[in-house]
Amino acid sequence: MTFVIGLVITLVLIATAAVSLVYTPRDPLEMSIAGRLQGPTLAHPLGTDQFGRDLLSRVMRGAITAILVGVIAVAIGMLVGVAFGMLSGYFGGWLDEVFMRLVDAIQGFPAILSALLLAAVFRPTLSISMIAIGVAFLPVFARLTRASFLEFRDRDFVVAARALGAGDGAVIGRHILPNTLPPLIVQATISFPVAILAEAGLSYLGLGTQPPNPSWGLMLREAQAFLTLNPWYAIFPGGAIALTVLGLNLLGDGLRDLLDPKTVA
Amino acid sequence: MQRYVVRRVGALAVTLFFVSLLVFVVVRVLPGDPALIILGLEANADSVARVRQELGLDRPMAVQYGQWVGRALRGDLGRSIQYDLPVSTLILTRLTVTLPLTLLAAGLMIAAAIPLGVFAATRHRRWGDYLTMTLSQLGVAVPGFWAGLLLILFFSVHLGWVRAGGFDGWGQGFWPALRSLLMPAAALGLFQFAVLARTTRSAVLEVLREEYVKTARAKGLAERRVLFRHALRNALIPIVTVAGVQLGQLLAGSIILESVFYLPGLGRLTLAAISARDLPVVQGVVLFVASMIVMVNAAVDILYGLLDPRIRYG
Numbered sequence: 001m002t003f004v005i006g007l008v009i010t011l012v013l014i015a016t017a018a019v020s021l022v023y024t025p026r027d028p029l030e031m032s033i034a035g036r037l038q039g040p041t042l043a044h045p046l047g048t049d050q051f052g053r054d055l056l057s058r059v060m061r062g063a064i065t066a067i068l069v070g071v072i073a074v075a076i077g078m079l080v081g082v083a084f085g086m087l088s089g090y091f092g093g094w095l096d097e098v099f100m101r102l103v104d105a106i107q108g109f110p111a112i113l114s115a116l117l118l119a120a121v122f123r124p125t126l127s128i129s130m131i132a133i134g135v136a137f138l139p140v141f142a143r144l145t146r147a148s149f150l151e152f153r154d155r156d157f158v159v160a161a162r163a164l165g166a167g168d169g170a171v172i173g174r175h176i177l178p179n180t181l182p183p184l185i186v187q188a189t190i191s192f193p194v195a196i197l198a199e200a201g202l203s204y205l206g207l208g209t210q211p212p213n214p215s216w217g218l219m220l221r222e223a224q225a226f227l228t229l230n231p232w233y234a235i236f237p238g239g240a241i242a243l244t245v246l247g248l249n250l251l252g253d254g255l256r257d258l259l260d261p262k263t264v265a
Numbered sequence: 266m267q268r269y270v271v272r273r274v275g276a277l278a279v280t281l282f283f284v285s286l287l288v289f290v291v292v293r294v295l296p297g298d299p300a301l302i303i304l305g306l307e308a309n310a311d312s313v314a315r316v317r318q319e320l321g322l323d324r325p326m327a328v329q330y331g332q333w334v335g336r337a338l339r340g341d342l343g344r345s346i347q348y349d350l351p352v353s354t355l356i357l358t359r360l361t362v363t364l365p366l367t368l369l370a371a372g373l374m375i376a377a378a379i380p381l382g383v384f385a386a387t388r389h390r391r392w393g394d395y396l397t398m399t400l401s402q403l404g405v406a407v408p409g410f411w412a413g414l415l416l417i418l419f420f421s422v423h424l425g426w427v428r429a430g431g432f433d434g435w436g437q438g439f440w441p442a443l444r445s446l447l448m449p450a451a452a453l454g455l456f457q458f459a460v461l462a463r464t465t466r467s468a469v470l471e472v473l474r475e476e477y478v479k480t481a482r483a484k485g486l487a488e489r490r491v492l493f494r495h496a497l498r499n500a501l502i503p504i505v506t507v508a509g510v511q512l513g514q515l516l517a518g519s520i521i522l523e524s525v526f527y528l529p530g531l532g533r534l535t536l537a538a539i540s541a542r543d544l545p546v547v548q549g550v551v552l553f554v555a556s557m558i559v560m561v562n563a564a565v566d567i568l569y570g571l572l573d574p575r576i577r578y579g
Contacts, residue, residue: 101276101279101280101283102283104276104280104283104559104562104563105280105281105282105283105284105286105287105555105559106283106287107558107559107562108280108284108513108554108555108556108558108559108562109284109287109551109555109558110513110514110517110518110558112517112518112520112521113517113520113551113554113555116520116535116536116539116547116550116551117288117291117292117547117548117551118291119539120302120538120539120542120544120547120548121291121292121299121302121544124539193406197408200408200410200411201408201409201410201521204408204410204521204524205520205521205524205536206536217408220410220411220414223414224414224525227414227417227418227422227429228422231418231422234411234414234415234418235415235418238407238408238411238414238415241406241407241408241411242403242406242407242408242411243406245405245406245407245408246402246403246406249402249405249406250402
C-alpha cells in the first residue's frame with residue numbers, strides 16, 4: 001500500500017520534471033511587473049513571485065533541479081563510499097583502521113558544513129552543493145559496503161575463486177561486489193529524498209542553486225521577504241518539497257519491505 | 266573496560282586529526298589562494314604578498330598545518346578579518362544562541378518522540394499506531410526551514426501572537442530569551458523528532474517480543490509495569506544511541522533555522538563571513554562544529570559500549 005502511494009507520487013514527480021522540459025504553462029523566467037506577487041488565479045494557478053513570474057511553471061521546472069541534485073549527490077556518495085568500504089572490508093588491517101577513522105571524520109561534516117566551507121573557498125554553486133551532499137552520504141555507503149565485504153571475503157565461493165587463480169581485482173569486482181548490491185540499492189533509495197531536502201536547505205541559504213534558476217529552496221528564500229504580501233508564495237514550493245520527499249520515502253519503505261521481508265514494520 | 270575506553274579515545278584523536286586535515290586541505294591545498302579569496306581577484310601583487318606572509322602562506326604546507334593545529338589546540342583559531350576579533354571569541358559569543366537553540370530542540374524532540382513512540386508500539390497495527398506513523402512520515406518529509414516559515418506565517422503573520430524572529434540576548438531575562446527560541450527550536454526538532462519516534466516505536470516493539478516480557482506478563486504484572494520496567498528500559502539503548510547522533514545533526518541544522526528566524530548564532534555568523542570573504546571565521550566555525558559532532562558521536566559510541574557489554578567484546 002505505502003509502496004503504491006509512493007510509486008504514484010514518484011511517477012508524478014518524474015512526469016512533471018519530464019513535461020517541464022518541453023512544456024510549462026508560462027516561461028518560468030518571464031517577468032511581468034504588473035502581475036507581481038499574485039495569489040492563485042486561473043491564469044496563474046499557484047500565483048506569481050516578486051517579478052511576476054508564474055509559480056506553477058517555476059515549481060514544475062524546480063522538479064528537474066531536485067531530481068538532478070538528488071541523483072548526482074547520491075551517486076557521488078555511493079561511488080566514493082563503496083570504494084572506501086570495499087578496500088577497507090577486503091584488505092582489513094591498518095588500511096581498514098585508517099579508512100574507518102577517516103569515515104568517522106567525514107561524518108562530522110553534514111552537507112551544510114561542507115557547503116559553507118566550499119562556498120567560502122570557491123563560490124556558492126549548484127555543483128558545490130551536490131558535492132557537499134554527496135560527501136555527507138559517503139560514511140553510510142562506506143560502512144554498508146565494508147560490512148558486506150567482511151561477511152563475504154572468507155566465504156567458500158570467494159576462497160574457491162582465489163584458489164582458481166583469481167586476483168584481488170577479480171575477486172572484489174566479479175565475486176563480492178555483486179552480492180553487496182541489494183543493501184546499497186535500498187540505501188540509495190533512502191538517501192535520495194534526504195538529498196532533495198538537503199539541496200532545498202542549501203539553496204534556501206543561498207549556497208546551492210543560484211538565481212534566476214528555479215529551485216524549490218531558492219523560491220522559499222525569496223518568498224520569505226513577501227510573507228505578508230503573498231503567503232501562497234511560501235506555501236507551494238515547500239509543499240512540492242514535502243510531497244516529493246513523502247512519496248520517495250514511502251517508495252523506499254515499500255522497496256525495503258519487498259527486498260527484505262525480515263524487518264517488521 | 267578501561268582498555269575499551271582508552272582505545273576509543275585514541276580512535277577519537279585520530280578522527281579529530283582527520284577532521285582538521287580535511288578542513289586544512291579544502292582551505293589551503295585545493296586550488297584557490299586564501300589571500301586572493303580575502304582580497305578579491307583584482308588585488309595588486311604587493312598586498313597579496315603581504316597577506317600571504319601574514320597568514321604564513323609562504324611557508325611549506327606541513328609547517329603551515331602544524332602551526333595551525335598547534336594554535337587551534339590552544340584555542341587560537343585566528344583573527345576575523347571583518348571584525349578584527351579572535352575567531353574563538355566570536356564563536357563563544359554566538360554559541361550562547363546556537364547551543365541553547367540546539368539543546369531546546371533536543372529537549373522538545375525527546376519529550377515528544379519517546380512517549381509517542383511508546384504509545385505507537387503499544388497500539389501496534391491499530392489506529393493510534395497508524396496515526397503516529399503518518400505523523401512521523403510527514404515529519405521526515407517537511408524541511409525544517411519550511412516548517413519554520415509556516416510557523417511564522419501562522420503565529421506571527423496570521424495570528425500576530427509572536428514576533429517573526431530576532432533575539433534580544435539573555436540580558437533581557439531568561440524567559441523572554443527562551444521564548445524567542447521556542448518556535449525555531451520546534452521547527453529545528455521536527456525532522457529528528459519524527460526519526461526518534463520511529464526508532465522508539467521499533468525498539469519497543471522489538472523488546473515486547475522478547476521472552477522476558479512474556480515471562481513478566483505471565484507472572485501477572487500490570488501491563489504498565491511490563492512496559493516501563495521491562496520494555497522501555499531495555500529499548501532505551503538504541504534510543505539513546507540515535508538521540509545522541511541526532512544532537513550533532515541538530516547542531517548543524519541550527520545553521521539553517523537561525524537564518525529563518527534571524528537569530529545571531531553561529532550559522533548567521535558564518536553566512537555573513539562568506540559574503541565578507543572572512544575566511545578565518547568560516548574555517549574556524551567549520552572546524553569547531555565538525556569536531557563537536559565527531560566528539561558527540563564518539564561519546565555516544567563509548568556510552569553504548571558501557572550500557573551494553575556485548576558490544577565491547579564484539
